[in-house]
Amino acid sequence: MSNRAAIYGLMHGHGAAHGSRLLAVLPHAICTAGLLAMIAHTGIGAGSRADLVLSGIVTAVWGLFVAAYVLRIWTAPEAPEQRAASAAGARVAYLLSASGWIDLMAALALPAGWLTGLPQRDAQLFAIVWAFKYIRHASGLGSLLRVLQRAFPALVSIVTVFFITLLLAATLSYVFEREAQPEAFRSIPRALWWAIVTLSTTGYGDVVPVTIWGRLLAAWVMVGGIVLFALWAGIIANAFAEELQRRHFLKTWDLVAEVPFFQTLGAAAIADIVRLVRARDVAAGTVVVREGQAGDAMYFIISGEATVMFAPGPVTLSPGAFFGEMALLFGTRRSATVVVTKPSVLLVLDIADFRVLAGQRPELVNMIEAEGRRRREANAALRDS
Numbered sequence: 598m599s600n601r602a603a604i605y606g607l608m609h610g611h612g613a614a615h616g617s618r619l620l621a622v623l624p625h626a627i628c629t630a631g632l633l634a635m636i637a638h639t640g641i642g643a644g645s646r647a648d649l650v651l652s653g654i655v656t657a658v659w660g661l662f663v664a665a666y667v668l669r670i671w672t673a674p675e676a677p678e679q680r681a682a683s684a685a686g687a688r689v690a691y692l693l694s695a696s697g698w699i700d701l702m703a704a705l706a707l708p709a710g711w712l713t714g715l716p717q718r719d720a721q722l723f724a725i726v727w728a729f730k731y732i733r734h735a736s737g738l739g740s741l742l743r744v745l746q747r748a749f750p751a752l753v754s755i756v757t758v759f760f761i762t763l764l765l766a767a768t769l770s771y772v773f774e775r776e777a778q779p780e781a782f783r784s785i786p787r788a789l790w791w792a793i794v795t796l797s798t799t800g801y802g803d804v805v806p807v808t809i810w811g812r813l814l815a816a817w818v819m820v821g822g823i824v825l826f827a828l829w830a831g832i833i834a835n836a837f838a839e840e841l842q843r844r845h846f847l848k849t850w851d852l853v854a855e856v857p858f859f860q861t862l863g864a865a866a867i868a869d870i871v872r873l874v875r876a877r878d879v880a881a882g883t884v885v886v887r888e889g890q891a892g893d894a895m896y897f898i899i900s901g902e903a904t905v906m907f908a909p910g911p912v913t914l915s916p917g918a919f920f921g922e923m924a925l926l927f928g929t930r931r932s933a934t935v936v937v938t939k940p941s942v943l944l945v946l947d948i949a950d951f952r953v954l955a956g957q958r959p960e961l962v963n964m965i966e967a968e969g970r971r972r973r974e975a976n977a978a979l980r981d982s
């Protein structure tokens with residue numbers, strides 16, 4: 598491995614080695630140390646020993662960020678997604694990427710402070726931009742942005758209602774209170790402070806209505822605020838749930854589309870199934886179905902292997918096969934114990950969803966039923982012989 602590749606690996610915490618993982622958390626530790634030193638520095642008297650130490654830490658962390666930025670530019674061609682690009686192309690891609698901009702900002706933080714001509718203590722406040730470095734490792738941020746994008750039209754409506762209520766509250770409170778409290782409600786802009794504090798249900802209590810109409814208005818504004826925030830939270834929660842469902846759908850789709858049994862059904866049927874099943878990783882040796890128990894679900898094997906413990910000999914089921922259908926179809930107890938014999942991925946279809954599927958896709962359930970009947974007859978023949 599070249600030196601450049603080795604340094605790239607170290608900086609990105611690649612490899613399973615313990616030291617490598619330690620290196621992966623090191624940038625967080627350095628960033629946190631720099632930010633904490635900058636924050637603590639603001640509470641320390643100038644010229645003290647602590648002042649020197651903390652300001653030294655901030656400068657040292659900045660030095661490390663500059664070095665890291667230079668190294669990242671140099672090692673950019675080692676990024677797996679840049680293998681096909683030229684070295685210059687890979688470096689430009691890094692410089693223009695979101696992390697490239699964040700690293701540049703981190704490296705320029707202190708020089709920007711010095712350039713402003715502020716005293717050294719205040720110049721170090723620019724180090725606050727280092728907080729953006731945490732963004733790189735916030736993997737859920739992409740989902741959050743998609744959630745906000747999805748909920749955007751509904752959120753805009755709420756913000757609009759919020760502003761209308763705010764303006765009405767400020768205007769009415771100005772009308773009701775201006776004589777009783779000429780200072781706080783002298784104008785609508787002044788009354789806006791009371792309106793925003795009340796509508797957001799913060800209620801500092803620095804300005805309170807004293808007239809009866811003003812108090813009635815305050816009551817309405819407070820309740821309105823609670824309703825608006827509840828709506829706001831509900832819309833975001835709903836969009837989050839949809840986003841999770843979407844991710845579940847995509848992940849399960851890939852699994853379902855792999856199963857030969859489903860491949861013959863076409864995209865519409867697969868989409869129906871994907872909405873109803875959930876994937877489960879199962880360790881080897883797990884008993885999934887126990888003979889004599891009531892049946893509450895059936896299972897499709899995506900990968901791995903399951904064995905039906907059946908006299909006179911066990912039956913091995915491979916990927917693409919299913920089990921646990923007989924109890925659901927015939928309303929009987931489990932006819933055999935089924936054990937997973939290799940680490941497997943199973944798709945679980947609950948009994949309620951099995952009924953839904955029977956309504957939506959009778960042709961699919963007929964195929965399952967045909968196999969269930971065949972198995973039942975084979976078992977009966979074996980038992981009789």
Ligand code: CMP
Nearest residue numbers: 905912920921922923924931932933972
């Ligand atoms: P169920 O009876 O719900 O639970 C045990 C499962 O083992 C059963 O459904 C079938 O899916 C499966 N099974 C039973 N007998 C056989 C067989 N002869 N061949 C393959 N699978 C079987």
